[in-house]
Amino acid sequence: MKITENKIKRAVTQLSEYFRAVKIPFHRHNRLFSVQGVNGSTMNFEICIDGVLSDAKNTPVDINEITHKDLRIAISTFQNITEIAGYGKLTPVNRGFTNGKKVRVTQSFELSAMRHSELRRTPNPLPSKFEEFGDVISNVVKSYCSRRGREFLVKFGIDYDDLMQYARLWATTYFGLYENPDDSLVDRKKMLYCNLTQRFSEFTNLLYKKSRSCTPSGEVFRISIGLPGHAEKYDAFSQSIDDSFFEELQTETKPVKRTRSSLKQLLNKLLSEMPHDKMVEKLNSIAKDSSNEASKAAKFKLQSHKNNCEQCRSL
Structure with missing residues (x-):
């Protein structure tokens, strides 16, 4: 597989940041790292491409392993280096x-937006980095706010501080994976500006994707197109019966027919506990509304009751 120049630069940057994170002294020349061992001796480690080394005495560091997306592999490769240097197994970054x-955005917008798989492979930069590049980060965020406008920010519930936080996370990834230490400060600032601008463009797409994945309820949709809201009619006693039904259904796992049967038994029990006149009044009230299935059931219940009730049969 062909190794690109960008991948070589990333391997150099990543390995340099790992050494810095665990505070191991080193000097670098291109892909060659001269590392000071725990006993003061110097050992040479070279980022290896296709098994080729500039000097057979150098210890190879596989470029595909140190830049692997699986952090376990990258850290294991680095720990082999620290063990050879006599420091034991040191972990340069631990973000899980x-x-x-x-x-996906629907699973976690925040993890998608911060590009968590890259961030997990990147140790925290020195505080001086944010001081040195703070003007670039601030300018990119201000530019984004200016282009998008206040209505856009309010629509998605984000503010300047949120954007600054994302920008600092992306800058952390840039410092740990993409910054080329051989470039001048001016060029590195230009690269960071381009990197953050691209990240904010992707961030905008994620915001729209998130909004499209949210399905509004029917009530919200009615209001959004200018229609009045709708509320179901109910009285206190009917609501108490409904609550009883839901309590029964929460743990109900029986087949549908058996469920209907149990609900019918529950309704009969509730009606039988009412005073006679209250029960008849309630059934008549429900029967008058011919727009739902409940009225049909109420009429049937009334007729059945009259056939078996001496008091109602004479009416």
């Missing part, structure tokens, strides 16, 4: 591991 699957 991914399960190898891409996180």
Whole structure:
């Protein structure tokens, strides 16, 4: 597989940041790292491409392993280096591991937006980095706010501080994976500006994708197109019966026919506990509304009751 120049630069940046994170002294020349061992001796480690080394005495560091997306592999490769240097197994970054699957916006917007799989592979930069590049980060955020406008920010519930936080996270990834230490400060600032601008463009797309994945309720949809809201009619006693039904249904796992039968028994029990006149009044009230199935059931119940009730049969 062909190794690109960008991948070589990323391997150099990533390995340099790992050494810095665990505070191991080193000097670098291109892909060659001269590392000071725990006993003061110097050992040479070279980022290896296709098994080729500039000097057979150098210890190879596989470029595909140190830049691997699986952080476990990258850290294991680095720990082999620290063990050879006599420091034991040192961990340069510990933000947890991914399960190898891409996180979708619908699963976690924040993880998608911060590009968590890259961030997990990046140690925290020195505080001086944010001081040195603070003007670039601030200018990109201000430019984004100016282009998008206040209504856009309010619509998605984000503010300047939120954007600054995302920008600092993306800058952390840039410092740990993409910054080329051999470039001048001016060029590195230009690259960071381009990197953050691209990230904010992707961030905008994620915001719209998130909004499209939210399905509004029927009531919200009616209001959004200018129609009046709608509320169901109910009285206190009917509501108490409905609550009883829901309590029964919460743990009900029987087949549909058996469920209907149990609900019918429950309704008969509730009606039988009412005073006679109250029960008849309630059934008559429900029967007058011919727009639902409940009225049919109420009429049937009334007729059945009259056939078996001496008091009602004479009416």
